[in-house]
Amino acid sequence: MKITQTHAIAFFSVIFMLMASISLFAVQKFQNSTTTLLASRTAEVIATTVNQARVSYSADIAQISSHPDITVETLYHDKPLSIPNPATFAIELGQAVSNRAAGLIIHTYSKYPFKSRTLTGGPQDQFQHDALAHLTTSSPVFERTEKLRGKPVLRHAEAIFMEQSCVDCHNHHPNSPKTDWQVGDIRGAIDVTVPLEGGNDDLAAIVRYSYIIFMAFSVISLLGMFITLKRTHQHSRELDKKVKIRTTILNEMAYTDSLTLIANRRSYEEFSDNIINQKCPNSLPLAIIIYDLDHFKQINDQYGHDIGDECLIAAVKAVSAILPKDNNFHARIGGEEFAIILKHVSNDELEQIIQRVLESVRKVKIPKQADIKITCSIGATLATELNEPTIKNIVKTADDALYEAKSLGRDQWINKPYAVSKKL
Template identity: 85%
Template sequence: MKITQTHAIAFFSVIFMLMASISLLAVQKFQYSTTTVLASRTAEVIATTVNQARVSYSADIAQISLHPDITVETLYHGKPLSIPNPATFAIELGEAVSNRDAGIIIHTYSKYPFKNRALTGGPQDKFQQDALAILSTINPVFERIEELGGTPVLRHSEAILMEKSCVDCHNYHPNSPKKDWKIGDIRGAIDVTVPLEGGNDDLAAIVRYSYIIFMAFSVISLLGMFITLKRTHQQSKELDKKVKIRTNILNEMAYTDSLTLIANRRAYEEFCDNIINKKCANSLPLAIIIYDLDHFKQINDQYGHDMGDECLIATVEAVSAILPADNNFHARIGGEEFAIILKHVSNEQLEQTVQRILESVRQVKVLKQPDIKVTCSIGATLATELNETTIKSIVKTADDALYEAKSLGRDQWVSKPYDIHHK
């Protein structure tokens, strides 16, 4: 059978159209999958950040609420020295972070909203109702793709668990609709809506470019197809790399104290847990130093909180400068309280380090207020062996030593030996 040029053109035209159709479907599916994964990761990072901000705020508010002039309440707007409670803080933070023009919506809701939020605080649609029914401590995340205003979106919901400070408040608050909360109960959920269309111009441009290259080379040979697919794969890796970099930045923010830029309490607790999980094989002898600025409240009262913050920053810089370069962990664990963990140290090295901390803090100068005098009290302990499942007992020993240093007149340090057999 004689194959004419027309037949050959027709044959290759059919093959081209078939391959173009197949490649179009494949690229569209790839774009959809990539967009969905990107939306899911974005929603997860937003939900985790907002939830962690709420947890951190709830932990810090316990100290702030002890101030005789400060009140913590829901309707705090327009009231001097009144700040929001953790639930209101989380709700307003979600509203502030939301970008409705871009389609990103954050909503915090509960099965048991307070009376003043009865209309807006409960589940607002079928997704939120389903999320509350499905979320549990075993399955703390629920996702589904839906349409919102004719636009496909990814709905991501994460459980909000009751912390100790939350239980104490909700079980005794007169307007609380439920008064038998326990730590770990699911208080409600945070719903993050991320659009699957729009805002992805770079991704769409990359996919279109890949599709054009693929079609052009598919009519020539399999080699052209291979080059196009390789290029697409490389661009996908670049997108993944950008997402990972942004995720790492947000994760780092969650573990860093925003004022002093050292580790925060969450990072400190996880670091301590890791020491136990590794059974201290590469940590002993292990020293824990806890230091607290003396009469810091007086500095805040006399010079203002801005000067107090400058004082904290200057103190952290001074202490960090004298710590061993590769053998320390420095964290802010309270308002003016800090912890240092040193590995592989002797009693002599511990004493030298503590003495240098005391002297460095005494020499701290705040440029805008040079008359501020800073001192600190220090509690320390050294553990040479460990056979427990928690590090809290070591920390308790250092805390006791800190309390004794304060009771002896402050601006000094006390070291207590750690005994693994002492209960």
């Protein structure tokens, strides 16, 4: 169909709106990713700073605590010449740096808090529990985004490892809940909460300007693309049409017998294997009919292959006409040998269909050679169970029945019961 100006404008508009939507989504994702990355870096710097301050303080405490007049306490505020222990120092440092109104919260907590800090020194929420469960020496950082008072925040947790000075103190402190610490054990974590909203106006402005510039270039590019597509669209449609036609033809050639126009042996084998491989219980009972035109070589030798082909075509048409609709598979599996697969049939229905196949072949007439009498021999079987790895045994039963029909003089049928093989 010829592309009109209206069609071209509509096509252009749809493409532009699609690109605008995708671009806006990508820009927003970029802004969110950048904001999260900046928040992660900020949290990492804060956590590292607090932790390093704690480590340095702990190292200094080792010297100060030896002074006879100075004591290191958890609850040091009301005691003269008493200074906080490293854990208390880190907790109070985090509290001092935190700005809860702005959403910046720093909390140091432990797996094993001292009794005096049981309520506040242990994990306070699910994130802190999850962080302790995931933090290891090889993965000392745990992050995820959450909602705090309805606003998005980044939660960043870093493991606190036991140093030698920490081990000496905790393993000998009378109030320590754990006294078998070793250097490198994870004692707890620093949880840094950083808001993901606010303070990013400059970043938002840069992203917005980038989006405008991108859209301007997109419009220019789409105009050029529109002109090109307008010229090539018709050619592409014609090419696609030819490809589809040729693909359809090739598929038909691959799975259709070129003479009789029913399924060929390849199609028959794939259809049969699918029944077994998919273990289709809705295919049962399953009947297989194999029929073979009698003395067909004599017809070819006496009347020629052209007449022989006419006989094959006429016989197939006659048989196809009497088969149940939408419940059969009819294929040519040899020179003058054919197979029929029927689903959901009883043994009585199978034998009625076999009789009709036999009679329909007998009635075939070849206009150019009215003296030709065509008959067929038929072997069939009915399976009510499928426990074989292939359909080969079912087909063999039908083949054996066909052989018996031929040995009894041809132009007749044998329906041989199918015996399910028993597994040991």
